[in-house]
Amino acid sequence: xxFWLLISVVFMLQGCDHSPASLYLDYQKRLANVSNGTFTPxxxxxxxxxxxxxxxxxxxxxxxxxxxxxxxxxxxTLIAEHNSQLGKVAAPSELFKYQxxxxxQAPNCIASLQGKQQPLADKLEQAxxxxxxxxxxxxxxxxxxxxEFRALFSLANQGFSRELAGxxxxxxALAFFNRVKSKIIADSIxxxxxxxxxxxxxxxxxxxxxxxxxxxAQRQREFNxxxxxxxxxxxxxxxxxxxxxPSDTAQFMHNVFQKFYIGQLQxxxxxxxxxLQALLPLLYELYVQDAALSNQLNVESKLSLLxxxxxxxxxxxxxxxxxxxxCAIKPY
Numbered sequence: 001x002x003f004w005l006l007i008s009v010v011f012m013l014q015g016c017d018h019s020p021a022s023l024y025l026d027y028q029k030r031l032a033n034v035s036n037g038t039f040t041p042x043x044x045x046x047x048x049x050x051x052x053x054x055x056x057x058x059x060x061x062x063x064x065x066x067x068x069x070x071x072x073x074x075x076x077t078l079i080a081e082h083n084s085q086l087g088k089v090a091a092p093s094e095l096f097k098y099q100x101x102x103x104x105q106a107p108n109c110i111a112s113l114q115g116k117q118q119p120l121a122d123k124l125e126q127a128x129x130x131x132x133x134x135x136x137x138x139x140x141x142x143x144x145x146x147x148e149f150r151a152l153f154s155l156a157n158q159g160f161s162r163e164l165a166g167x168x169x170x171x172x173a174l175a176f177f178n179r180v181k182s183k184i185i186a187d188s189i190x191x192x193x194x195x196x197x198x199x200x201x202x203x204x205x206x207x208x209x210x211x212x213x214x215x216x217a218q219r220q221r222e223f224n225x226x227x228x229x230x231x232x233x234x235x236x237x238x239x240x241x242x243x244x245x246p247s248d249t250a251q252f253m254h255n256v257f258q259k260f261y262i263g264q265l266q267x268x269x270x271x272x273x274x275x276l277q278a279l280l281p282l283l284y285e286l287y288v289q290d291a292a293l294s295n296q297l298n299v300e301s302k303l304s305l306l307x308x309x310x311x312x313x314x315x316x317x318x319x320x321x322x323x324x325x326x327c328a329i330k331p332y
Contacts, residue, residue: 019159020216020268024223027260031227034252035240039230042222048214048305049292050153053144055095056137059130066120073109075124078102092142093201099131099138100194106131135184143177143286148204152211152283153293160216162271166209173203174210174282181286210283213275217305220269224312231319241327250327257320258331269313276306 021041028039062079070076081087082098090098106128113121143149176196183189204210234240240250277299284297295303324331 030256045218048153053141060127075105075109092145096138096142156212156215166207169203170207170209173200176200178285217309221309221312224316228316236326244328246327246329
């Protein structure tokens with residue numbers, strides 16, 4: 001009864017589904033029924049810490065008179081569109097694409113001015129070098145401020161499933177943006193990257209795969225932690241297994257663990273870990289410069305979401321192993 005009072009609202013929201021959260025709540029409920037313990041769901045989750053970034057400021061500006069002097073160059077149209085009202089409110093990804101196009105178009109325009117309008121050619125050269133120098137800043141501005149990227153780290157309402165849609169598209173898009181980042185560092189960006197950027201970003205639009213996986217990993221980790229903590233308060237020697245003789249309650253608990261954790265939740269958490277193993281390195285390479293976030297994305301770190309999920313599962317199973325030893329129960 002105590003358990004149901006604590007989680008009744010959760011069940012009303014979950015309904016009769018088979019989401020991972022519902023499976024874990026069912027596991028907790030059955031443990032509570034047989035042990036008389038008070039098992040509670042985790043507290044509200046917190047999204048992974050994605051910071052905000054300010055828009056980089058242009059280092060060199062091209063005036064109207066200078067713009068009219070290069071109207072023979074495609075670059076003049078690019079600059080004019082960027083300086084328009086629509087250009088001033090452009091999304092971070094469009095601002096990044098403008099930097100890319102400027103870098104690709106400027107050399108031909110500069111060459112056409114050499115020896116004819118040298119001061120303007122020199123100024124365009126300065127603008128070009130400044131944009132190359134700060135291109136990674138504009139890329140990072142997109143990573144932190146573009147709606148599609150910020151949505152990756154928001155909390156998902158739906159639960160993880162093995163048939164979760166959007167995985168292939170999300171992986172392809174993240175791999176593309178990693179390639180773009182590498183090309184920026186190597187100063188080897190080309191027109192194909194610019195042309196493909198919008199279509200790759202579209203693959204992340206309303207794609208819930210990443211945020212659903214990250215949210216479920218956090219949720220399962222927290223379920224493991226709170227459930228193990230409650231199990232640790234149960235009176236093993238004084239009630240459940242006096243003198244290593246398992247009571248009926250201890251036998252029932254064993255059955256619940258084997259059927260609902262080992263049979264359902266452990267394979268599910270293994271699937272989530274496998275998905276994280278493929279996804280997190282792509283996110284880590286994009287956000288490696290952000291210490292607060294990258295620690296949770298780096299699969300080699302003890303602070304990573306993957307490691308924390310595995311450790312919480314390990315601790316949970318270790319409690320049960322201790323339970324079997326103290327109660328002289330054979331687990332299988």
